Amino acid sequence: MAELNNTAHRVLDVAERYTQTHGFNAFSYKDLQNEVGVKTSSIHYYFPTKQDLALKMVERYIDRFNASLNSISNEQSIGLKRLDKLAQVYVDVVKQGKFCMCGMLASDILSLPEAVKSKLCDFFQMIEDWIAEAIELGIAQDDVTESIDIKTTAAHYLASLEGGMLIARTKNEPAYLKAITTEVLVLIKR
Amino acid sequence: MAELNNTAHRVLDVAERYTQTHGFNAFSYKDLQNEVGVKTSSIHYYFPTKQDLALKMVERYIDRFNASLNSISNEQSIGLKRLDKLAQVYVDVVKQGKFCMCGMLASDILSLPEAVKSKLCDFFQMIEDWIAEAIELGIAQDDVTESIDIKTTAAHYLASLEGGMLIARTKNEPAYLKAITTEVLVLIKR
C-alpha cells in the first residue's frame, strides 16, 4: 500500500468507515468528497471506478488485519488466549457500531468484481489458518482437547465471530458476541 | 399477510429474491417492474416507499420462517435432530446462492427504519428461542450435555448458522456450513 499517497489513504479511510457502518453501496463519491474535502473528480483520479476503490480498500484492510494477527501472535504465546484476543478485536468493532468490512462486502458479493470476491476468500482463509494455528498451539499446551477436528473448529470459531458480530450489532449489544465466543472456547477446552 | 393481494405478493417475491442475493439497496422499483410486469407506479400503490416495502417483506419472511420452525417441531420430536434440520434449511439457502434475508438486512441496518430493525431483532430472538427449546429437549432426552448454558448455546448455534452461511456463500461451498453446524452439535453432545 506504499504506492498510495495521503489523499488516497484519506479517501480509503472514509470509504472504509462507510462500508463498515452503512455498506459499500450506501455511499457515493459525493459523500467521500464532503468528508475528505477533495472533489469527486479527484477521487476518480485515484480510483477510476468504484470497483477499483473496493479492491484497494479491501487489500489495505487485509494487510492491516494481517498485521493485527501477527501482533497478537507476538504478544501472546498461549493458544487459547490468542483466540480470546481475536474475539476482543471483533467485540471492539461492534462497540464502534461497525461490522467486519469483509463480512459487509460478502453480502454485496454479486455487485462486486471477481477480484474482490477472491480477496474476501483470501481474508477468511487467512483468519481461519491463524485460528487453526492457535488451536494447534492450544492442543500442544494441553489447554484444548485433542478430540476436535482443527480445521473445522477454526471455521466454526470464525463463523461464530462473523455471525455473532452481525447479530450483536443489530441488537447493539457487544456483550452478546463476547458471550458466544467465550462459550466456544469453553467447549473446546480440555 | 392475508391483506396483500396477488400482485403485492409477486412484488415481494421478487424483492425478497433480490434482497437475499444482491442486497436491499441493490435493486430498484424499475427492477421490480421488469420482473413482475407491472409499472413502478403500481408498485408504489402497494408500497408507497421502499421502506414500507422493506417492512412488509421482512414481516412476511418472519411469518414464513416461523411456520417452517413449527413444521420442523411437529415432524421431529428429537431435539438434536431438530437442530440438524434447521441447519439443513440454512444449507439449502446457500445452495441457492442466497443469504438469510434478515442477515442481509442487518448489514444495511443504518439505512433502514427503526421498525425494520426491531423486526430483525424479533427474528433473531424467535430462532434463538426455538433453538433453546430444542436444546432443552435434547438435554431432557439425554442427548445433550447438561453442562452448557442453554441461552448462550442457542445464541452460539444461531451465530454459527449466520456466519457460516455468510462465508459458505462467499466460497460458494454449502458443505462448509454443513461441516460447521455438525461440529457444534458434536461438541454439545452428551
Next chain:
DNA sequence: TATAATCTACCTATTGATAGATATATTTAA
C-alpha cells in the same frame, strides 16, 4: 356507480463517470 388497480407521464435529486483546464512539483536538457 364507487372502489380498486393499473397506467402514462413526469419530476427532482443523485449516481458514477468523463473532458479538459489549471496549478504545482519534479525531472531533464542546454
Next chain:
DNA sequence: TTAAATATATCTATCAATAGGTAGATTATA
C-alpha cells in the same frame, strides 16, 4: 544553473443513466 518539458494533483463543468416518488387519467371489478 536555469529553462523547458513532463508528471502529479486538483479543479470546474458537465454528462447520461437511474433513483425513489407523485399527479392524474384510465380501466377493471364489485
